[in-house]
Amino acid sequence: MxxxxxxxxxxxxxxxxxxxxxxxxxxxxxxxxxxxxxxxxxxxxxxxxxxxxxxxxxxxxxxxxxxxxxxxxxNKEPLANETLENNVSLTQTEIIFRHPLTGKKSHQVINKPSVYSVMVENSADAWPLSGLEKAFLVIEAPVEGNIPRFLAFYSSDVEVEKIGPVRSARPYYLDWANEFFSLYAHVGGSDQALDLIASGETFDLNQFFFGSFFWRSSDRFAPHNVYTSSELLSQAFEQKKNKGYAREPLYEVWSFKDHLIPTNFHDVPEVSIQFSPVFGYEATWVYEPSMNRYERKQNGQKFLLQNGEMIFADNIAIMITDITVINAIGHRSIRTLGQGEAIILQDGQIILGSWKKNSVKNRLRFYDENNQEIIWNPGITWVEVVSLKEAVQF
Missing domain, CATH: 1.20.5 (Single alpha-helices involved in coiled-coils or other helix-helix interfaces)
Incomplete structure (x- = not known):
């Protein structure tokens, strides 16, 4: 227990x-x-x-x-477009950008658009012409018989319904087309020009091989009846881009200033370029002080386009260089590289200066008598290419 x-x-x-x-x-x-x-x-x-x-x-x-x-x-001052490629100007209240090709002001950044360059005929059989009023740059240089031909440059962001008549290529035009890495539209060309194109340096659109991007008009006879448009050029560009052939817009840009109406200018009412005046190829630029621009006349008459528009330019540059006839056909050789004398017409003033182009891919540039680069009015610029100062009459 x-x-x-x-x-x-x-x-x-x-x-x-x-x-x-x-x-x-x-x-x-x-x-x-x-x-x-x-x-x-x-x-x-x-x-x-x-x-x-x-x-x-x-x-x-x-x-x-x-x-x-x-x-x-x-209070920053406006910046030149060599500092900012889109020509940015800073003010106290807003930031203003400029179009890389025209210099026109914008409130938004404008990336470099692609460029289309088109060979446009200027013989009497081709008149009236179409589309030149929409080009931001036109270079006029002589071909056979000293008859001038135009290389018209178009920004890809501009609509142009009809451009032409489109004609054949010449070698010196290639040097100007290639500085924009542009799509170069033409109908055939001289042997020398076609050989250069075949080397692959030119972003080429030859109507012989790409006929779908051109058309022939029935209101005039061949070969003065081939035309294209910005829409067709854009389609051609996209097709080539999809195949890996398109060129990037790596071109250099010019500097631009504000478009001002001058109150005191040198009295030069008109300037004439004597290409072949006997046959009606005298180009005359008449200054309009009220608009601060130049109106083009051909052989003393208003140079009207097919749509009734007149040709105006905000800047005129006359490039004096070596031009020689190289064969019995009358083909010419024009020196496009290096430097030479130039005459610039701007704001009613005559500027005696020079031109320079260091390589095919470098931009053609113009300078004043103090070797300062020209700052251009925004808008349209025409370049006249001649061999002697005597070809220019004031």
Whole structure:
């Protein structure tokens, strides 16, 4: 009996110890859980502190950048387009951009558009012509018989319904077309020009092989009836681009200024370029002071296009260079590279200066008598290519 009581006492003791251990383990788990919660809260608080300080540092840095960019230099002068290729001008109230090809102002950045260049005939059988009024640049140079031919340059962001008549290529025009990495549209060409095109340097669109991008008009006889349009040129460009032949618009840009109406200008009412005046190929530019632009006449008459539009230019550059006849057909060789004398007509003024073109891919540039590069009026520029100063009459 005594032993039985002892066993009951031991069992009771064991039961108490068991309850004690359970309670102890429960308290230990609670303390451990509380410790983990505290640790997690500390880590979260530390991360919040780090994010707060990082945000504060970023906010301070942004404020300093805004202060140094705008606070210290609110009156910046306009920047030339050699600094920013889109001709960005900064004023106190707004940022003005310029079109890379025309120099016209815009409130938005204008990326360099692709350029299309088209050989346009200027013989009497081709008159009246089409599409020249939409070109941002036209280069006029003589071919056989000293009859001038136009190389008209179009920005790909301009719509032109009809361009032409389109005629054949000559080698010197290739040098001007290639400085824009332009799509060069023509109908055949001289042997020398076609050999140069075959070398692969020119982004070529020959009507002989790409006839679907041209059409023949029924209102005149061949070969004076081939035309194209900006839509067809764009289609040709996209087709060649998809085949990997398109050229990136890596051309250099000219500098432009604001188009101002001069109050005092040199009295030069008109300038004539004597290509072949006996046969009606005397080009005359007449200055209009009220519009600060030049109107073109051909052999003393208004030079009207097929749509009734007249030809106007905001700048005229006369390039004087070496021109020689190289065969019995009358093909000419014109020096396009290097430098030479030039006459620039702008704002009613005559500027005696020079031209320079260092390589085929470099832009043709013009300079004044102090060797400062010409800054052009925005709009349309015509370049007249002649061999002697005597071919220019004031």
């Amino acid at each position: 005594r032993q039985f009581k002892k066993m009951l006492v031991k069992l009771s003791e064991l039961e108490r110890r068991k309850r004690y251990l359970k309670k102890k383990m429960r308290l230990r788990r609670q303390r451990h859980l509380k410790l983990e919660v505290n640790t997690a809260m500390k880590r979260l608080f530390k991360k919040q502190q780090n994010l707060f300080f990082l945000s504060l540092v970023c906010f301070i840095c942004l404020g300093l950048i805004i202060f140094f960019v705008y606070g210290l230099s609110p």
